Amino acid sequence: MLTRFSYIAPDNLEEALDFLQENHDSTRILAGGTDLLVELYRGEQVENLLDIKKIPELQELDENDGLYIGAAVPVNALLENETICSVYPLLVEGAETLGSYPIRNRATVVGNICNASPAGDLIPPLLVLGTTVHCRSSEGSREIPLQHFFQGPGSTVLQAGELVAGIKIKPHPISSSSGYWKKSRIKGPDLAAVSLAYLVDFRQKIFDLALGAVAPTPLLLHLGEFLPGLHDDFDRNRGLILETVEERIKPISDLRGRKEFRERIVGAYLERALERIQGGEQL
């Protein structure tokens, strides 16, 4: 049994934003509820749940000129979209590992970032793909690069009265190499002990690496400076990259793995990524 609260489900954004502005202290936003309801069962108290799924503007999924994903779009909507599956394989890899099929029918993409778990499965792919968070309040709107959205476990830079309306992802680079790996305790649905996504844009000389569950927030590292070196002296630059990454991660020991285990997995995934990049014809 959940403790009592009021449920509000406006069908237009202005009404939702006004309600949020007036009641921000006592209100939680409800998207798919797959994180929030679990919190409520565990005793979290709330006066109002503001369901945003009935707001048409937040249901938008648009694959023209990059990708726009509204806050009410469930994860399975990505996996059922042919364009997204062919253009954004990295996003699909992240989405496929999130929970189970019934969970993905409910869980939203935006909910995964707003929940701000360092282990959120969609976050590393979104970070390397170049994502902007579109925030709205009754006072206006602002755009926040995803790497600046997180403050710590469960904490974001969203202000009182503000919600995420959607996210915008850059057009996918054409000449690219990418990969996503997730280590969890079991083969079935489980949060990551470590996750890593990378994307190389050979033309723009960009090499972005994102890591989940190895620091208080998901990490994004820009490693483009090492790309030419990987071509000329692979071993030396592999060493430099490993050092750079090791300096940035701060894994902890918890039920999903010890600190040392996490460090080893990061190293192993990074090796895989570098080998794949080296094998890329365009390097």
Place this chain on the structure above:
Amino acid sequence: MSGDLKLMVNGEKYLLQVPDHRTLLEVLREDLALTGTKSGCNEGECGSCTVLIDGRPMNSCLILAREVEGSSIETIEGEARDQQLSILQQTFIETGAVQCGFCTPGMIMAARALLDRNDSPSVEDIKEALAGNLCRCTGYYGIIEAIQLAARRGGKNHGQ
């Protein structure tokens, strides 16, 4: 607070007064006495509360009843038609896919949704579709076999 809730459950229309904090699972089991849908972990982990909402399997423990206003819900009670078990129910019995039976309603609803979108699923497809449903008795093989057998018998349709 509470509100009016219009629902279609297994083809029947309902108009209910539902307190805001009640889950779909509680309304099905306690208000409509449809106790086939089980309450297991209340965390979305075990899948025993799986029902179809507008054709899609979801964990009814993680959904407020008021969220599904106007939706069509299918539960295990809607599987058998005209006193006849569905093909899926029949094959679950034949292959020994049921032992204690607690997970079975959720398994069958997840399998029903799988056959709706893929009428000849591979073993991998079945494992993927059932990854959110735990069974502590059977070791799963009987369940996988039941779904494969149902697919071969045209289990996408309810009955023969």
